Amino acid sequence: MKLLIIEDDNAFAGVLARRMSRQGFECHHAAEPSEALLSARRWCPSHVLLDMKLAESNGLSLITPLRASLPKATIVLLTGFASIATAVEAVKLGADNYLAKPADTQTLLAALLPHAGHAQKRALPDEQPMNPRRLEWEHLQQVLSANEGNVSATARQLGMHRRTLQRKLAKKPH
Missing domain, CATH: 3.40.50.2300 (Response regulator)
Known part of the structure; x- marks a missing residue:
């Protein structure tokens, strides 16, 4: 295949x-x-x-x-x-x-x-489910990408404070 x-x-x-x-x-x-x-x-x-x-x-x-x-x-x-x-x-x-x-x-x-x-x-071998923090981080990255890297626009779209979004983005889960 x-x-x-x-x-x-x-x-x-x-x-x-x-x-x-x-x-x-x-x-x-x-x-x-x-x-x-x-x-x-x-x-x-x-x-x-x-x-x-x-x-x-x-x-x-x-x-x-x-x-x-x-x-x-x-x-x-x-x-x-x-x-x-x-x-x-x-x-x-x-x-x-x-x-x-x-x-x-x-x-x-x-x-x-x-x-x-x-x-x-x-x-098929069982796969570990995706960590919730990792899932959230990937979603934030997708929305940030859709907003062409604009953190303020992304924060507004997600309904959170810009600084909170920046902290979450800085903590990449493993």
């Missing part, structure tokens, strides 16, 4: 690649839309994890060309900001599934391998 990870956050893409490699996927990472489309044509992956927000681009715009070059591939859109409208749009464009970040390994596998039996899922 070949998995193309289209994600502009290199650290997150590395985490995804390690997690999915342990589950039997051969992983390849592309950070930019043009690189992703070229990799899809040359490498012919059986599965694609596509980030919704790619630097200056939108992952939705890649679904149609990916589907055209990989008609049998399973395409899963990942987003930090899930909405019903975006999910419907992604499926209309040809995505097989739509997941909110962060998604645990079992959820990713269920989306990438929808026809795998429950017995196979149970046979």
Whole structure:
């Protein structure tokens, strides 16, 4: 199984690649839309994890060309900001599934391998659930990124004091 990870956050893409490699996927990472489309044509992956927000681009715009070059591939859109409208749009464009970040390994596998039996899922090694502090920190990072690094705008959006947000961001959990 070949998995193309289209994600502009290199650290997150590395985490995804390690997690999915342990589950039997051969992983390849592309950070930019043009690189992703070229990799899809040359490498012919059986599965694609596509980030919704790619630097200056939108992952939705890649679904149609990916589907055209990989008609049998399973395409899963990942987003930090899930909405019903975006999910419907992604499926209309040809995505097989739509997941909110962060998604645990079992959820990713269920989306990438929808026809795998429950017995196979149970046979996989148990993964430690994500620490609540880590989950909060990642959410803060996503909202900060959506606000282009503006801490004040992020704090307003999250309904917290700017200094509180800065303290939480400074304490990266392990």
